[in-house]
Structures are given as C-alpha cells and as structure tokens.
Amino acid sequence: MLTFIGRRVLYMIPTLFAISVVAFAIIQAPPGDYLSTLVAKLQAEGEQVSRDELQALEARYGLDEPFHGQYWKWISGIMFRADFGQSFQWNRPVTDLIAEALPLTIVLSVTTLLVTWLIAFPIGLYSAVRQYSVADYVATTVGFLGLAIPNFMIALGLMYFMHSAFGMSVTGLFSPEYRDAPWNLGKLLDLAGHLWVPVLILGTAGTAGLIRVLRANLLDELKKPYVVAARARGMGERRLVVKYPVRVAMNPFISTVGWVLPALISGEVIVASILSLPTTGPLLLNALRSQDMYLAGSIILIVSVLTVIGTLLSDVLLAWLDPRVRLGYR
Amino acid sequence: MTNATRSERTGKQSAPQWRLVWWKFRQHRLAMAGALVTLLIYLVALFAEFLAPVSTGTFDPEYTYAPPQRLHLVDTSDGWDLGLHVYGYEQHRDPDSLEPSYTVDESRTIEIGLFVKGEEYDLFGLIPWDRHLIGPKTAGDPFYLLGADRNGRDLLSRIIHGTRVSMTIGLVGVTFSFFLGVVLGGISGYIGGRADLVIQRLVEFFMSIPSIPLWLGLAAALPQTWGPVQRYFAITVILAMIGWTDLARVVRGRFLSLRGEDFVTSAHLDGCTRPRVIFGHMLPSFTSHLIASVTLSIPAMILAETALSFLGLGLQAPVVSWGVLLQEAQNVRVLATAPWLMLPGLAVIVAVLSLNFAGDGLRDAADPYKK
Amino acid sequence: MDSVIDRRRFLAAGGLVAVAAGIPGCGFFSTDPGTDAGDSSLDEDARESPQLSERVEKGELPPLEQRLPAAPMVIHPVERAGVYGGQWRNALIGSSTTRLHYTLAYENLVRWNLDWDELVPNVAESFEVSDDATRYVLHLRAGMKWSDGEPFTADDIVFAYNNIVLDERVTPNVARTFTSGGVPAELERLDDQTVAFTFAGPQALFLEDIASQPSNVLTRIPKHYFERFHEDFNADADGAAKDAGFPGWIDFLTSSTNVSGTYWQQPDIPRLHAWVPTSGLGDGQRLVFERNPYYWKTDPDGRQLPYVDSVAFDIVNDEASLLLQVMQGDIDLMDRHVNTTENRPVLSREQEEAGFRFFGLVSDKINTMTIILNLTCADEVKREIFNNKDFRIGLSHAINREEIIATVHAGQGVPRQVAPSEGSDFYDEQMATQYTEYDVDLANEHLDEAGYTDRDSSGIRLGPDGNPIRFQIDASTGAGKPELIDSLELVVNYWREVGVDMRINPVDQTLFAERRDNNQNDGMVWDGDGGVDVMMVPYYYVPTFTAAGWATQWTAWYASGGESGETPPEPTRRQMELYDELKTRTDLGERVELMREVVAIARDEFYLIGISSALPGYGVVHNRFRNMVGETFFATNFPYPGATNPEQYFIDPEST
Numbered sequence A: 001m002l003t004f005i006g007r008r009v010l011y012m013i014p015t016l017f018a019i020s021v022v023a024f025a026i027i028q029a030p031p032g033d034y035l036s037t038l039v040a041k042l043q044a045e046g047e048q049v050s051r052d053e054l055q056a057l058e059a060r061y062g063l064d065e066p067f068h069g070q071y072w073k074w075i076s077g078i079m080f081r082a083d084f085g086q087s088f089q090w091n092r093p094v095t096d097l098i099a100e101a102l103p104l105t106i107v108l109s110v111t112t113l114l115v116t117w118l119i120a121f122p123i124g125l126y127s128a129v130r131q132y133s134v135a136d137y138v139a140t141t142v143g144f145l146g147l148a149i150p151n152f153m154i155a156l157g158l159m160y161f162m163h164s165a166f167g168m169s170v171t172g173l174f175s176p177e178y179r180d181a182p183w184n185l186g187k188l189l190d191l192a193g194h195l196w197v198p199v200l201i202l203g204t205a206g207t208a209g210l211i212r213v214l215r216a217n218l219l220d221e222l223k224k225p226y227v228v229a230a231r232a233r234g235m236g237e238r239r240l241v242v243k244y245p246v247r248v249a250m251n252p253f254i255s256t257v258g259w260v261l262p263a264l265i266s267g268e269v270i271v272a273s274i275l276s277l278p279t280t281g282p283l284l285l286n287a288l289r290s291q292d293m294y295l296a297g298s299i300i301l302i303v304s305v306l307t308v309i310g311t312l313l314s315d316v317l318l319a320w321l322d323p324r325v326r327l328g329y330r
Numbered sequence B: 001m002t003n004a005t006r007s008e009r010t011g012k013q014s015a016p017q018w019r020l021v022w023w024k025f026r027q028h029r030l031a032m033a034g035a036l037v038t039l040l041i042y043l044v045a046l047f048a049e050f051l052a053p054v055s056t057g058t059f060d061p062e063y064t065y066a067p068p069q070r071l072h073l074v075d076t077s078d079g080w081d082l083g084l085h086v087y088g089y090e091q092h093r094d095p096d097s098l099e100p101s102y103t104v105d106e107s108r109t110i111e112i113g114l115f116v117k118g119e120e121y122d123l124f125g126l127i128p129w130d131r132h133l134i135g136p137k138t139a140g141d142p143f144y145l146l147g148a149d150r151n152g153r154d155l156l157s158r159i160i161h162g163t164r165v166s167m168t169i170g171l172v173g174v175t176f177s178f179f180l181g182v183v184l185g186g187i188s189g190y191i192g193g194r195a196d197l198v199i200q201r202l203v204e205f206f207m208s209i210p211s212i213p214l215w216l217g218l219a220a221a222l223p224q225t226w227g228p229v230q231r232y233f234a235i236t237v238i239l240a241m242i243g244w245t246d247l248a249r250v251v252r253g254r255f256l257s258l259r260g261e262d263f264v265t266s267a268h269l270d271g272c273t274r275p276r277v278i279f280g281h282m283l284p285s286f287t288s289h290l291i292a293s294v295t296l297s298i299p300a301m302i303l304a305e306t307a308l309s310f311l312g313l314g315l316q317a318p319v320v321s322w323g324v325l326l327q328e329a330q331n332v333r334v335l336a337t338a339p340w341l342m343l344p345g346l347a348v349i350v351a352v353l354s355l356n357f358a359g360d361g362l363r364d365a366a367d368p369y370k371k
Numbered sequence C: 001m002d003s004v005i006d007r008r009r010f011l012a013a014g015g016l017v018a019v020a021a022g023i024p025g026c027g028f029f030s031t032d033p034g035t036d037a038g039d040s041s042l043d044e045d046a047r048e049s050p051q052l053s054e055r056v057e058k059g060e061l062p063p064l065e066q067r068l069p070a071a072p073m074v075i076h077p078v079e080r081a082g083v084y085g086g087q088w089r090n091a092l093i094g095s096s097t098t099r100l101h102y103t104l105a106y107e108n109l110v111r112w113n114l115d116w117d118e119l120v121p122n123v124a125e126s127f128e129v130s131d132d133a134t135r136y137v138l139h140l141r142a143g144m145k146w147s148d149g150e151p152f153t154a155d156d157i158v159f160a161y162n163n164i165v166l167d168e169r170v171t172p173n174v175a176r177t178f179t180s181g182g183v184p185a186e187l188e189r190l191d192d193q194t195v196a197f198t199f200a201g202p203q204a205l206f207l208e209d210i211a212s213q214p215s216n217v218l219t220r221i222p223k224h225y226f227e228r229f230h231e232d233f234n235a236d237a238d239g240a241a242k243d244a245g246f247p248g249w250i251d252f253l254t255s256s257t258n259v260s261g262t263y264w265q266q267p268d269i270p271r272l273h274a275w276v277p278t279s280g281l282g283d284g285q286r287l288v289f290e291r292n293p294y295y296w297k298t299d300p301d302g303r304q305l306p307y308v309d310s311v312a313f314d315i316v317n318d319e320a321s322l323l324l325q326v327m328q329g330d331i332d333l334m335d336r337h338v339n340t341t342e343n344r345p346v347l348s349r350e351q352e353e354a355g356f357r358f359f360g361l362v363s364d365k366i367n368t369m370t371i372i373l374n375l376t377c378a379d380e381v382k383r384e385i386f387n388n389k390d391f392r393i394g395l396s397h398a399i400n401r402e403e404i405i406a407t408v409h410a411g412q413g414v415p416r417q418v419a420p421s422e423g424s425d426f427y428d429e430q431m432a433t434q435y436t437e438y439d440v441d442l443a444n445e446h447l448d449e450a451g452y453t454d455r456d457s458s459g460i461r462l463g464p465d466g467n468p469i470r471f472q473i474d475a476s477t478g479a480g481k482p483e484l485i486d487s488l489e490l491v492v493n494y495w496r497e498v499g500v501d502m503r504i505n506p507v508d509q510t511l512f513a514e515r516r517d518n519n520q521n522d523g524m525v526w527d528g529d530g531g532v533d534v535m536m537v538p539y540y541y542v543p544t545f546t547a548a549g550w551a552t553q554w555t556a557w558y559a560s561g562g563e564s565g566e567t568p569p570e571p572t573r574r575q576m577e578l579y580d581e582l583k584t585r586t587d588l589g590e591r592v593e594l595m596r597e598v599v600a601i602a603r604d605e606f607y608l609i610g611i612s613s614a615l616p617g618y619g620v621v622h623n624r625f626r627n628m629v630g631e632t633f634f635a636t637n638f639p640y641p642g643a644t645n646p647e648q649y650f651i652d653p654e655s656t
Helices: A002-028 A034-044 A051-061 A067-081 A094-129 A134-148 A151-166 A185-222 A225-232 A237-243 A245-274 A280-289 A293-321 A323-328 B002-011 B017-027 B029-046 B155-191 B193-208 B211-220 B228-259 B262-269 B274-285 B287-310 B322-329 B332-337 B339-366 C002-019 C050-057 C098-104 C154-165 C206-211 C223-229 C237-243 C249-256 C319-327 C344-354 C380-386 C389-397 C401-408 C429-433 C440-449 C482-497 C509-517 C552-559 C570-582 C588-605
Strands: B072-075 B081-093 B100-123 B127-136 C087-093 C110-112 C119-121 C124-129 C135-140 C186-191 C194-198 C275-277 C286-291 C310-316 C356-363 C370-373 C470-476 C501-507 C523-526 C617-622 C631-634
Touching: A002 A067, A002 A293, A002 B193, A002 B211, A034 C509, A067 A293, A094 A134, A094 A185, A094 A245, A094 A280, A094 A293, A134 A185, A134 B029, A134 B287, A134 B339, A151 A185, A151 A245, A151 B287, A151 B332, A151 B339, A151 C319, A185 A245, A185 B339, A225 A237, A237 A245, A245 A280, A280 A293, A280 B211, A293 B193, B017 B029, B017 B339, B029 B155, B029 B339, B155 B193, B155 B228, B155 B274, B155 B287, B155 B322, B155 B339, B193 B228, B211 B228, B211 B287, B228 B274, B228 B287, B262 B274, B274 B287, B287 B322, B287 B339, B322 B339, B332 B339, B332 C319, B332 C344, C087 C098, C087 C319, C098 C310, C110 C206, C119 C124, C119 C206, C135 C154, C154 C186, C154 C194, C154 C223, C223 C237, C223 C249, C237 C249, C310 C319, C319 C344, C344 C356, C380 C389, C389 C440, C401 C482, C429 C588, C470 C482, C470 C509, C482 C501, C482 C523, C501 C509, C509 C523, C570 C588
Parallel strands: C087 C310, C356 C631, C470 C501, C470 C523
Antiparallel strands: B072 B081, B081 B100, B100 B127, C110 C119, C124 C135, C135 C194, C186 C194, C275 C286, C286 C310, C356 C617, C370 C523
16 A cells, blocks of 8 residues: 555655646746736837836846746745745735735635535536436536536626616625734625625536536436345435445545646636636736746745645555555556 | 447347447437437537528628517508518617617518528529528628627527638637547557556646646647638647547546457467457447547537637637627626627527537447446 | 615625535634725824824934924815825726826826826925026935835935946836937935936936836835845845845846836835835735825825825736625725726716715816827838829728717717817817818718729729738727727728728737738727827827837838837928927927927827817715815826826715
C-alpha cells in the first residue's frame, strides 16, 4: 500500500510541472502583455494613458524578460519562498488576493454542493426505484432542464427579474453597507440573503448531473442478485434500498470527488462574474483578460494542484477498498 | 458483465444486437421523443436556407427591435377571408429615450404563403433555388414571427441558420474527441504499461486545468488571420481537446475489464491478430455504450459553445450560431425591452434536452441483455 | 422609499431560510454594519464640515484659518451653495483605477474652465508665459497644505520634476509635455511660492497639455513623504522601501508615484485632492475616500469645500450589474461604462422610479465610424490602391449612409465625413459633406476613373496586379463598440455592389492595437477623436500619432524626425510642418489659422472615409445629487467629471 501511494506521489511531480508550465503559457498565449492590454483597454474607453509612466512600470514588472526567465522568477518564488508574485492590476501580492477570495469561494462551493446533494439525492433515489413512472419523467425533465439552460441566462434573467419584480439587486455577496464591516450577525444574515442566488443558479446544473448518475448507478445495483435475495427473504422495501444498494451506488461519487473542484471553479466563473461575486472565478477571469499573469497563473496552479491531490486521495481510497485497482497501476 | 457476455453468445442467433437495443430504446418514451426532436433539428440544419424566410444578413431599419408578429389565419377586415397573413407595424421612436415602439397597423395586411419565392440561395451549396417554406408573398415585406434584432434582422431566420453551426459544432467536435478518446483510451486500456501511464497522466493533466482558462488560452492562441470557417474548425478542435478525456476514461475502463474476459482470451488462442481482436471482438461489445457517451457529449459541446461566445471568445459575428445570437442578447436592454431575443436560448434548451434524453435512453438500452 | 423596506425584508427572509443551521458564536449578535454613512448638516452658516469642527474642538486639527491658504481658490457652485454631509455613491469596474484620476484627482497647476475654452489657474494662483513660449513662471498659493497638514511649496514641484520626472532611474523617458525638440525644460525655484520652466525652444502647448491630463505628476508628489525613499536624499532609501514592502527604492518610487501603479493603494501618501483614500484598493470590495481637512478651495461664502463627506466606490465585475445598480438609483453619478445609446431606453424607463436625471455629454468623437484604409500598408499593391484618391471617393459614394444611420444609430445623426464637428471653430461644410451622397453610378464612375475597370467572373474589380481587389478591415471586438461591426457589415454589401471585396476581420482589442502599431493591417475602423478638440487631437487630420493608425509609417517618420518610417507625400509633409509651426505660437488666433490650413489639406487629400456625425452622449445623475452641470464634454483631453468641480457637488438632504 505504501509503495502504491509513494509511486502515485512520484507520478504527480511531472504532472504538476506540466501544469505549472501550461498554466503560465496559457496566459502568455494571447498577443501582447499586461501593459499593452491595459493601453488598448484605456484607448477603447477613450481615456488617455501616459506612455512614459507605463514604460516605467514595464521594467518593474519584468515584462521585457523572455518567457523562461519570467517562468523561473514565478516558480522559484513559489517553491522557495511561497511567494506567488505580485498582481499587476491590483498591485498587491497574489497570496493576499487569493486568501481573500478563497474562503468565500469555499463557502459558496460547499453550500452549492450540499444543496445539490440535498435536492438530487431523494429525486435520484425516487426515479430509480420508480423507473419510467410519471414522477420519474417529471423529475428527470426538471433536472435536465437545469442542465440545459445556460447558466449565464439564468443569472441574467434572475438578476433582472429580481430587479423588476422586487426592486432588489442580487449582485455581490454583501450589501454595500456590510462590505467593509467586521463580521457580526448582521453581516452573516446579509451574506445568507445574497448567497442563495448563486447557489440556486450553480446548483441547477449540478443537480441534474447528480440525479442522472445516481439513478443509473442505483438501477444497476437494484438488479443485482443480492437485492433480489433480500427481497425474497421479506426485507422491507425501504430498508432494502437504503441499506446496501445506495451505499454501493455512492462509490463512483467518491472516486470522482477530486474532479468536483475544477468543475465548480469553472462553472462559477461566468455566474460569479455576472453577479459580481468576490470569489476566485471573477478574479481569474479578470486576470486572464487583462493578462495579469502571476495572478491568473497562480489561481490555475492552485486549483490544478488541489485537483491532483483530490484525485490522489480518491485513488488511494479506492485502492484501499479494491485491491484490483492497486494491481492495475503496476 | 459476465451475465451480458454469456447471453451474448446464446442470443446472437435470434436477433442482432442493434435490434435488441432498439427494442429496449423504444420503451423509453422520453428518449424516443428526444431522438425525434434531435432528428428534426438536424433536418432544420440541413435545409436551413429553405426553411428560413430570409438570409442572416437581411435587415430593415424600419423594424429594429420589432416584436414578434402574430400569424393570423382568418382575415375579418373585409368579411371572412381565409389565408395566412400578418399585419404591418408602424414605428414610433421616443425622441428622448430613442426607444422604438410599434403599433400594429391592421390596415396593412401582409399575405403569407408557403413555398413562396424569395431570396435566391444555393441549397446544400449546390442547387440554386429561390423557394422558401414560409414567407411573405411579396418578397421584402416585413415578416417577423419571432421578432427582429437591433438591426431589424429576422430572428427566426437567424435561429434557423444558427442551427447549422451550433449543431454541427457539437458533431464535428465530438467526432474529434471520439477519435482521440477511443484511440488513446484504447491504447491505454489494451496495451497498458508505460503507454497507459503516460496517457493517464495526460488525462489527469487535462482534467486538472479548469476549462475556462484553457478555452481562453487556446482560443486566444488562434492565428488571427484565420477566416470564420477556420476559426469555427479550430474552436471545435478546442472543445474536443477538452472533451476527449471523459471518453478516454470510459474506453480504458472497458478495455481493462474486457481484457480478462473469456471471449477475448479465446479469440487470442484462436490466433486472431491484435487489430482483429480489438476491432472485431472488443470494440463491438461496447459500441452502443460509446454511442451513448457520444450523444451525451454533444449537448455539453453546444453549451460550451454558448459559454465561449458569452466570454467573447467563440465565433464572431457575422457568423451566426446560437451562442453568437445569445451573446448579442445578453444585456439588460434586451431583457427589459426585447425579451424575444433570448429565444435562441430556447433553441439551445430544446436541443440540449432532446440530445440528453436520447443519449440517456440509449445508455439505458445499450446493454440490451440487462434485465 | 418603499422599495428599500421591501428589499430588506426580502433579504432577511431569504437569510433565515438559508442560514437555518443556527447562529454561531457570541458577541456576534449585532446587526449593525458599523459604517457611518454621515448625516447632512443643515447649518448653512458653518464654514467647515461639522465633522471637522468636532476634531478642531478636540484639538486634533488646527482651526480652519490655519488650514486654508492665504488666498483659497473660490469655486462658484453650479446651482447654489450646498450643505455639508452625505456620501457620494460611485462604482468602479474591476481593478482599473483610471476613473479615480478623472473623478477625484484633477488638481493640476492649471485646469480647463467649464466651457473648455480657457485655461484657469488651479494649484498655481497665477502664471506668466513669455512671448516666445519658452519660459513659464508659475506662482503657487502661500500657506497651501497637503492633506497631512505639511506645507505645499515650490520644493515639492522641484522634487517631482527633478527627482521623479527627470530621474532616468525612476522614469526612463521624459514625457513629451516637458520637452521641446526632445530636450527637457529646466526648472528654477525662484522663491518658496514661485517656479519657472525654461524650454530650449518654443513649447506653446505646455499649459494646455498639463490642463488636459487627468492627474498631472507635478502636483501629486509630496517631497516630505517621498524623499526618504529616494537615494539622493536618504542613503538607506532601499531600507525604507523594503520596510514598505518593495524590493528597492526605485521600485517604490516608480510604483507609488505612478497613477497606474500603487498610487491609489497607498492611503498614507499625502494629497492635494478634495477627498483622500481611507483604505487601499483591493483591501475590500469597496474603496472609500473621506474629506481632506486641508482642502484649499472654498465657495464664494468662504465655506471650505468639499460639501460631500465621503466618496464610496463599489467594485463590480460586470457592466450589467453596474447598470442594474444605476437603474436601482444606487449610484449618484455615472458617466462611463453604462451610458450607451443601447442602454438609453432602459434607463429612461427607470428614470422616474429610481429618481435620477440625465446630463448631456458633448462628444469629441470625430465620426460614428472612421473607415481607415492603411495608406502605408505593407502590401505594395494594396497600398497603391488605397492611395488612389479616386478609389476612396468611389468607395465613399457607394455607402448608403442614411440606411446605416436608420439601422445602427436609431436615426440619430446626419451623413458626415471625418471632419470637425458642427459646433467647432474649424467646421467646414464642404469637408463635412463631400462625397457623402449615396450614388452607385457615381461610385462606379470614380472607381473606373481610378483605373480598375476590369472585373473577374464574380464582378470584383481587378487591381493593378490583375488580381481581384480584396482586403480585410480590422474591427475591435473588445472595445465595447458593437455598432462598428454592425455598420461595417452593411458597408461590406455596399462595396460588393461596386465590385470591391472587403471582409471584416473581428479581432480582440489588444491584437487590434498591435496590428495597427506594427503596420500589419490593411485597414481598420474606429470612431476617432478630435471633432471638437481639433488642435490638441489633430491626428485624424494629420498622421502625427500612431493610435490613429491610418499611415503608421508616416507617423514613424514624423516622430523620429525623419530617421525611420517612410517619407510622407508632399501635402502631408506640409501639414506636419504647419503643425510644428503651430506649437511655437503663443497667440491663440495664429494657432487657429495654422490649424485651419492643416484641416484644409486633410479635406483636399480625403484620407479617411466617414459615415455620420457623432452621437451626443449622456450621463446619469441622481436627483438628490446637486450642482452637476447640465452638459459637459466627453473627450480625452477634458478630464470629466473632475473638470466640473466635484468638490462643489452636494447631496440635497430634502430629497433623500
């Protein structure tokens, strides 16, 4: 078992290296750099820029260095000093920016995940047990509808609807008066009052996917001989389903939990941008758009590393449960 | 799985596998409906020029942001007169807000016909024709069943033309990812060893990078000298690059589990060559699964295209796709004053929904021997 | 204000559902946001804000007389004298801080008046210019102070100029404003309140240049704060910079004296502005500025400005959410991002309920769309075609401008070429309307005359090399100007009719600029500036600036003094000479005459094709927010709303 884990950790190194290079290269792929993007943006907005001042900044940002030089500067800072560099657009350490956005992102993601599960689980269970019933059709249709409507449409629609029907703004995670306030009950209530909007929007897609997987897995399980045997022995139908098949049907979730993170982050980007949430998604999107390379690269790297670690954990978990998997990696 | 293969050997004489799948599939009513709608949508894509009243670029300054017209069957203005028609609009523009408003002008009847002569086009790019399924009898008369956009272009026609790009982007993209997924997943699962290791790292790598930055980076790296067609092609490849990993994992898993099956071993012992074992014995046993996976990944690609367009990275006007249409509609002005411009979203929903139903049913039916 | 209550109740209800799990911790049960919005004061006799009187009483601040300069600058309110108090609700999109300079930092030595036709003293109390435009003497205000109470003197200007602007370690290039013929001006300190700039040659536009910048460098660098970070003043400047979190003193100075750098992140930098930051950008989702107790302007009654207590910028990510905030009445003044023609109908609808009004913006745009054919195109054949004036005239006649106006611009505007706007001193009817008539026959005639009579099988004219005339026009997709692509789509068809195959090349704004600057495009479309501000923004009349982008090689020739680029043709060279001459004349009348000649040559050369007159802009201002002018300018060289004196805005307590 230890050798298995050791080998897997070893494999992570080249993957992580490749990810770090690609994360950095992705940001360099578009033409221009942070400053030329800034100049272009300002010109588009009809604002003047002092080229002399910008040139002064160019040297400071080290944008005139070649790719490998910039990469080394970045990656060595991370490895030796846990320094992710400086964000150009915010003029602050990347670490600070991520540290501010990450807790709220996690709150949002975890809440979304919980809500998704709470909704999807009973529906998936029901539509598996009553396959092809009217309720099954309705549940799957509603679930799929959530999957089919592009998230940004829901976000825009909801935002406008809340404005026109209730005269309220659903953007942000806090009302203006609480944005800079210290944490207290009021702020918490305020957060909760805003959080449900993105949770609802993000949850729609996730719920549908979950219902489908759960239903399919459970259907497979329910046809297994042990279920038939248990039923023949007169076990109650409810206990029969919940006791074993559901547990087994959950297995695939454990093995894919590692992928949940990047999916949530990616899914969150567009919605959070529309709703102006102070989470990592918009931070990443803005950074990518303005070619703020250290910020963008660091966010991608962190998310990717978390994913790789998540995958490792779920693989280890599976290997521990199922020796065949261990052999498969040999 | 052992169950399935055992019955495969015994059931083969009675009915071919595809027929069994079909029987099973037919049971799933939603899936049948989904498949039918999907088929219709692809027909729309094929005959877009014929079905759309006008081309994508036809505009009319007198009808900017014109709301949808009601199609009437009976004309009561002058006794009872049977015949499709719509009424004309009169445009007023608020001098302060610049908002155009329209009143129905009942005195102006625009007769609508089926198979009318209209703008010329080349069907399938080959056959020159000028008939349109539906349209005003006098070409050029205003006809906006789903309303008009900011330049007075007919939304119905634009959605119909957009169908082609949006629905094929999924197909072409899936073809690529299918190819990549089957080949790489197959190598990984069948050969195993070092190849498996490398490919698995590759899969892990692609799955670890959040897709939005990957899109952004790849889309931005496209040479800007490329025309719309090349960009379209490139974007499908980008979507495929991200989409193949799932399929590769599925294929690998299948190969892994089949490798040890009796029928594979016996095929080897019979002296079959490797390609023959793979293509003759192993692949067919899970083709239906592959088809189901593929069907399910088309809607994901359609949604990805709209998301890319939303970010301003996908196709660009003047190319018309549902994503492009939605991108033009994604602002507060449209929500407030011209909500019909969100209709391309409905097209996306219908397409994604029906493909999902069809794919889901196909997956349920893929293993016809399962009880 | 029923909607507010509704909204609160709604949020609370949503909150209860979502929290459900219970309330953690104690000492936590307060629901007070803890932020003080500030109450309005109705005491109209007070000469300073009650907030400040309080601090004076406590002994934290010296009395008003000691804080104001001997001769404060007097600002005449637009409507009436205001009351102290309130918060100006504003917003920024993303991290871009440029709007801060335009809104809060327009405190240069001199400024533009409200009508944008006269320079008025600002930080400088008065100024004198020598007849040959080489020497400028500026008198500062005695007793003026930075926001930390330290005196502002000639030494600050000297430090900013000699140790920041001219120090190559900090600023590698000297800004054009401070040079004449490439040689930087010399600065003399005449006494505590007087400085003089002396140029090697004439630089007649020096003060105009300074007045046109949203935040000029000379008046934002307090010597007493920055000198300890400068090696020439402090041997351990590096140490001081490291303590402040920077790798070295040069980094510290380049970054924190630079408005695109960390200037707004460092709240402890003393300023001359009406409001000073309380926290750095990025510390939260909101940036709050509070009044500067040492602000040096008063109203005619001698009451210290600003009237408004504080300014709060919400940081939003997206234009849609900003628009909704405006529609909700949550923003007091919005002059960027959301004030598009496209959004006008929705804003009009909400106007009444949300309680805001519109103000006019006179646009400096030169046209709704300037079609630029790259006259120095890298492709020799295309260059020959584009430089053929008959070809350009033919293309111009082929465009149905009325149709574009009706379709794309909601019927606003009239057909126009790229020319000075009607209200401008330089308006020339012939120039504005020549070749705007839509006439396909006439267009064909001109194109035939241009020598491209042969056509290929699909009707496209053949160029001098025997190939069909086919080129791409770049259109930027990231610039928030979708109307350019809409218009261009129509132009494609018009030109197709007369046998010219133009294709649209939609590109991202950054690449658009890169292709333009490196002479890689065939042509491009842009709206363009200089319709009103003809003299200061001449580059759509004469190619003196790359960003105009219609003959970048000629621009390079001009900028390098003939060393690089390509020699422009004789009429263009003449324009450049005239413009150089203009920069040496101190007399405004003479400058106008010279500029007229430059414009006349542009008319005869017909370099660029225009579509229609620029649309008037608008901004949104909340009804409780008073003293905003009814109309101002939307132009790069008129830093608004800063130029409309934000310090005299006030919040009407009766309408809130």
